[in-house]
Amino acid sequence: MVELGPEDGRLTVHTGRSGAIAKVGHDLELVVTRWHATLDDDAVELTADARSLRVHSGKGGISPLGDEEKAAIAQTIDDEVLKGTPITFRSSRVTARAGGLDVEGELELLGVRGPLSFALELDDGHLTGRATVKQSDWRIKPYTALFGTLKVADNVDVAIDATLPRSTPDG
Amino acid sequence: MVELDHAFSTGKPTDYNWDAILDLERVIPCVEGGKVIERTSPEQAKAEIKVKMGAMSMTFKGTVEVAERDDDAHRALLRIKSRDSGGQGYANADVEFTLNDGGGTIHTAAQISGKAASMGEGVVTTVLDALIKDFTEKLAAI
Numbered sequence: 001m002v003e004l005g006p007e008d009g010r011l012t013v014h015t016g017r018s019g020a021i022a023k024v025g026h027d028l029e030l031v032v033t034r035w036h037a038t039l040d041d042d043a044v045e046l047t048a049d050a051r052s053l054r055v056h057s058g059k060g061g062i063s064p065l066g067d068e069e070k071a072a073i074a075q076t077i078d079d080e081v082l083k084g085t086p087i088t089f090r091s092s093r094v095t096a097r098a099g100g101l102d103v104e105g106e107l108e109l110l111g112v113r114g115p116l117s118f119a120l121e122l123d124d125g126h127l128t129g130r131a132t133v134k135q136s137d138w139r140i141k142p143y144t145a146l147f148g149t150l151k152v153a154d155n156v157d158v159a160i161d162a163t164l165p166r167s168t169p170d171g
Numbered sequence: 172m173v174e175l176d177h178a179f180s181t182g183k184p185t186d187y188n189w190d191a192i193l194d195l196e197r198v199i200p201c202v203e204g205g206k207v208i209e210r211t212s213p214e215q216a217k218a219e220i221k222v223k224m225g226a227m228s229m230t231f232k233g234t235v236e237v238a239e240r241d242d243d244a245h246r247a248l249l250r251i252k253s254r255d256s257g258g259q260g261y262a263n264a265d266v267e268f269t270l271n272d273g274g275g276t277i278h279t280a281a282q283i284s285g286k287a288a289s290m291g292e293g294v295v296t297t298v299l300d301a302l303i304k305d306f307t308e309k310l311a312a313i
Contacts (some may be wrong), residue, residue, distance in 0.1 A: 020297045020301075021290075021294045021297050021298065022196045022288050023294075024294055062289070062290055062291075068227075069227060071226075072225055072226035072227045073225060073226070075225075075226040076225035079226070080225075143225070144303065145223065145224040145225060146222070146224060146298045147203065147301035147302050147304075147305050148297065148301060149297050149298050150224075150302045
């Protein structure tokens with residue numbers, strides 16, 4: 001079994017925007033700063049601290065995101081979106097293939113469990129993967145501002161990019 | 172200058188609607204983020220509107236007054252003058268209500284400067300239009 005955490009790589013969340021004034025908003029890259037994953041030939045698990053998301057960068061918009069705005073977005077995620085609830089993924093089926101793993105399982109978000117599948121690529125100890133989470137499938141109403149004219153897009157991408165580090169003796 | 176026209180319906184008699192829109196303590200909170208700070212006279216109030224964008228917000232503080240009223244025609248002009256409390260900008264508007272049985276129309280002529288206006292007139296118009304639509308929905312339940 002392999003264990004992974006922030007010291008081994010990056011777990012990131014990528015949001016887009018919609019709405020009548022989408023052009024004034026930003027596509028965000030958020031970094032999850034506290035998370036833990038285990039990886040086996042037949043099982044993948046991940047837990048993430050919902051209060052540990054930090055805005056790394058924002059693309060688009062009329063003006064660049066400042067530190068105050070980045071902090072405000074993280075605060076809004078804590079207060080109004082994820083509310084500090086547990087985030088967990090547990091696989092139900094892992095299929096090994098050349099160059100990686102195909103993973104199916106269940107993601108719990110805001111107390112709602114739903115199916116999620118994604119591919120993980122393994123290349124010489126380097127692990128990458130990307131999953132798309134449709135917020136409304138987890139009964140999350142995508143965040144809106146300014147009377148609904150600016151919205152976070154329903155689909156949010158979660159990506160991992162890590163170097164496989166250590167194996168435990170029972171692994 | 173941004174000019175917008177909206178219609179609203181309340182399903183209530185004209186006299187009821189007339190009293191409601193002239194009662195600043197009832198009508199100002201119908202604007203999302205709006206509140207009366209002090210009623211300075213029957214026809215004037217100090218007020219503020221806080222426009223939230225996540226944890227960030229802009230607050231405009233100023234006055235709302237019933238600048239003109241024609242009781243026979245059920246037409247009233249509410250004049251809003253406000254300044255961005257965290258910046259140099261201002262938001263002023265003349266909001267003209269013309270009532271009919273069960274509802275009415277609103278003509279808004281607004282002038283906005285500063286940070287909000289820097290997003291461009293198209294954006295200001297879109298947001299203002301959404302704000303007034305939201306206002307008309309709340310007005311329906313007044």
